Amino acid sequence: MATFLSATDLSFRLSNGDFLFNNISFTTRQSLTAIVGANGVGKSVLARCLAGDLTLDSGSLQSSGDIHYVAQNAPPDPSLSVIALFGLEPALNAAQRIEQGSTESQDFDQAAFWWEQAVEFMAACRTVGLPESLDVRRSVTSFSGGEQFRLMWAAALMARPDLFIFDEPSNHLDRDGREQFFNWLKNEKRPRIVISHDRELLDQVDAILELTPNGMHAHPGTVQEYLKERDQRWQQQQDKLDTARKDKKRQARQLQEALEKQQQRSARGKANAEKTGLDKLLRDGMKEASENSQGQQKLLRQQRRTQADQTLELAEQEREWQEPLALDLPDSALHPQKTVLSLNGLVTGVNQPNHQAISFRLNGAFRLRIEGPNGVGKSVLIKTLLEQYPAIAGHYHRWVPTVYLDQHFHHFDPQKSAIENLLQRQPELTEQEGRERLARIRLRNKKAEVAFGQLSGGEQLKTVLATELLGPVTPQLLLLDEPTNHMDLDSVLALEQALSAYQGALVVISHDEPFVATLRLTHRLRLPEANLIELG
Template identity: 35%
Template sequence: MSNPKLTLESVSYVLPDGRTLFSELSEQFDDRPTGLVGRNGIGKSVLARILGGELEPSAGRCVRSGSVHYLSQQAAHAVQTSVAGLAGVQSMLDALQRIEAGSAAAQDFDDVGEHWNMPQRLRQELERNGLGHLQAHTPASTLSGGEAMRVALIGALLSDADFLILDEPSNHLDRPNRLALIAQLQRWQRGLLVVSHDRQLLEGMARIVELSSLGLRSYGGGYSFYAQCKAQERENALQQLDQRKLERKREEQSLRAQRERQERRQARGNRQARDANQASILLGRQKERSQASAGRLRLQQAATREALDARVRDAAQQVEDDAAIVLLALPVSQAAQRRVAELDEVDLPFVPAATRRISLMLTGQQRVGVVGPNGCGKSTLLKLLAGQLQPLAGRCAVHAERAYLDQQLAGLLPQRSTIEQMLAANHTAGEAALRTRLALLDLDAQKATAPSGLLSGGERLKAALACTLYADPPAQLLLFDEPSNHLDLPSVQAVETMLRGYQGALVVVSHDDVFMGSLGLTHRLAATPDGWKLEPW
C-alpha cells in the first residue's frame, strides 16, 4: 500500500489505578522512518500498542490505513513456542502441512493466503541472518536472548505489513546484528516506527518523535539533531522561566512601593484632617474614601499578581519534568580484596564447542566486560557464576556474596510490589530509606507499591536493579547481563556512574559499546572461534 498512515486523534490513556498516562495526543505517522523516544514510564510502549491495534485508548481514536505488524519488547521471551511461532508463521506452516496432507478446509487456505512459499522464505531469512543452524520446529527456549529477538525481527520483516512498529528491537543484539538490523530497516520501504533508546539505531531515522510530560513533539532528522534541539529547547525554556520569575519579583517590589506610598498619603491626610479639627462626619467620609481607594488598589494588585503568577506557571509548564536519576554508591567489605571466583576447566552447557570450555579466576576489584556474538555462551557463563547452572564438567567455586541481574529479570516477581521485594532482600535499612532509594530512581510511592508486573520495561529494570544492588549483605561480586537494555539515557548514565565507583568485582555482558567504555573495566573476556580470551581492556 502506498503512503501508509497511522493517525492519533486526541488519544488519552488512563491506567487501571486511575492515573492518566497521557492525554489529548494528536499526531500522524507516515512512511518516514520514525523513532519514538521518551523517559521510562512515560507511556511509549502503551502508545506503540495503541498504534499497533493491540490496545484501545481510553479516549480519542487511532486511525490506521493499511496493515500493521507490532513487535513488543517481550517478543523474545515467548519461550513456550518454536522458531516458527516466534516468527509469527506457525499457524501458516501448520495450515500448509494440513493442505499437503489433503485438507480442503477453507480456514487452512485463509491462513496460508498468498504465502505458499513461506517455508522457503523462512529458511532463506534464517540463513541470511546467520541463523541457518535453526529449524522451524526448534524450541524457542533453546535460543539466546539475541537469537530470539533476531527470529522475531525476521517474522516482522516477513509479515509484508504496510507499517512496522518495533519496540526496542536492538535489545539483546550483538554489535554485528545491531548493524545488520539498521541495514535491514534502511531497506524497508514502508511505514516504520521504532521505539528505542539505542542512539546508533535512532541516528538513521528520518525524524524523532518524543513523548514527554508536555505531550508529543516531532523533530526532523536523527538522534543527534533531536538531542541538539532538546538541549536548546530546555535552555530556552529555563531562561524564559527565569525571566518570568525576575519580572514577577520586580513587579512585586513596584507593587509594594505603590502600596507604601498610598499608606503614607492616607496617614498624612488623616493627620491633616485631625489637625484642622474637621467635623466627625467629614472625617468619617474621608475615611470611607480612603478605605475604598485602598480596596481598589488591593484588587488591582491581586489581579496583577495573579497575572504574573499565571505567566510563571505557563513558563514552568514548558520546562519538561526531568528529575535526575540517582543510584547510591554500594558499600563493599574488605573481604572483596581476595579471590572471589574460580572456574577450572569448566564445560558450559548449551553453548557451541568453540566456547564450551573455560578457565577463569576473578579477584577482588577485577572488572570484566564479556563480549562476543549472540549464542556464544555469555549469559550461560553468568548463570554459572550466579549458581543457577551447574557445569557439565570441571569445578566452579564462588567465594563471595554475589548479586545477579539477568536479561529476563527473573528475580523480580511480577505479582509483588518493588518495596515488598526490597524489604525481603534487606532487613536492616528500613522501609523509609528503601523508599527514598526508589524515589531517586524515579519510582515514586505509587510505583513502589504497585505490582512490579504493571511497571514499564524500563521501570521494571530499575526495580530489579534496586532489589539486586540494595540487598543486605551487600554483594562483593556483581553479575550483570545487559543492564542497559530498556533504560532511558538518564538512567543508563546513573548506572554508569554507580558502577564506575563500585569497589568490588564486576562481570558485565553488554553489546552497548558506549556503555561498556564508560565503566572503567580492567579486562575484556572475549568469545572467539578459538575459545575464551582474557586480555586487558
C-alpha cells in the same frame, strides 16, 4: 519525501482515567524514523495504537498502507511453536497429512497455502539470519532473546506490511544480529519506525520523534543533534520557570510594600484630619474615598498576583526536564592482589555444554566482558556463578561480596512497592531506615509506595541499586546482564557515570557498544571458545 502516516490529536486514557498521552500530533515519512522518550511515557502503547492493536480514546490516523508492529518480546506462551507464530501451522499440518496419504479435498485446499508460502518462509528466515534447518515445531520461548526477535522479524517480513514498527528491536541481538538488522533497516525501501534508546541505531535514523508528557517534538537528524536540541528546549523551559518564580516573589513583595505604605498613609490622614478639626461628615467622606481607592488598588494588586501565579503554574506544567538521576555507588575499593573470581575447568549449560572449559583467576578491580553469539550461554554462565544453575563440570569461587543486576530485575516483585521490595531483601532494616535510603536516591514519600512495576526504568534501577549496593556489606563484584536493555537514554547515561566511578570488579554481558566503551574493560571472555583476552 511523501508523508506515510499522519496523526492528529491522539489521546489514550489509562484504566484509572488518567491520560497516558493527550492531543499529540505528528507525521512520518517514507524513511527511517525513531520514537524516543522517557520510560513510562507511552511509546509502546502509541505504537500499538498506530498498528490498530489498541484503541485510541480520540484523534485521527491516516496512513498510506498496512502497519505491522513487532513487540519487544515474543508472546510468553510455551505452546506457541515457530510455525504457529507465522500463522502457517494449519497449512503445514495439512501438507504433512497429504504426504502421509490423505486425499481429503480440505487438506489440499489448506496445503496449497503452505506450498505457496514455503519458499517465502525460507527466504525470510535467511534474511534475518535463521538457519534453514530450523525446527518449525519448536516452542518460540525455547529460543534465546535474540533468536526470538529474529523469528518475529521474519514473521513481520512474511506479513508484507507497508510500514514496519519495531519496539526496542536491538535489545537482545548479538553483534552479528545487530549488523544484519541495521543493514536491513538501511536498505529497506518501505517506511520504518523504531522505538529505541540504542545510540548506534539512533545514529542511523532520518528523524527522531520525542514523546513527552506535553506532546510530541520532531527532531531531524541524529541522536547527538536530538540531545542538543532537547537540552536547549529544557533550558528555555527552566529559564521561563525561573523568571515566573522571580516574578511571583516580586509581586508578593510589592503587594506587601504597597499594603504597608497604604496603611501608613491612612494612619497619617486620619491623624491630620483629627488634628485640623475637620467635621465628622467631611472626615467620613474622605475615609470613604480613601477606602474606595485602596479597594481598587488592592484589586489591581490581587489581579497581578493571580496572573503571576497562573504564569508560574503554566511554566511548571510546561517544564519537561526532570531532576537528573543520582547513582552514587558505595566505596568498594579492592587491593590489586585480592583474588575476586576464580574458575577451574568450568563448563556451564542447561542439559548440554555451552562452551569449552574455562579456567582463570582474576584479581583486583578487573572489568570483564563476556562475549559471544545469541544462544551460546552467556547468561547461563553468570547465573551459574550465582548458583542459580549447577555447573556441568569444574568449579568456581567468588571471593568477595557480589551483586547481580539483570535487564528485567527479575528478583524484584513488580506488584510490591519500592519500600516493600527493599525491606524484603534487607530485612535487618527498619521501615524508617529503608525510606531514608530511598530518599537518598530521590524516591521520597508516596513515590516509595508505588508498585515497582509501575516505576520508570530509571526509578527501578535506582531502587535496585539502593537495595543491593547500600546494604550493610559493600559489594566488591558486580555481575551485569544486559543492564541497559530497558532503560531510557537518561538512565543509561546515569548508569555509565556511576559505573565509571565504581572501584570494585565488574563482569558484564552487553551488546550496547557505546555503554561498554565507557567501562574501561580489562579482559574479554569469548564463548564458546572460552578464550580469555587481557586488554592493554
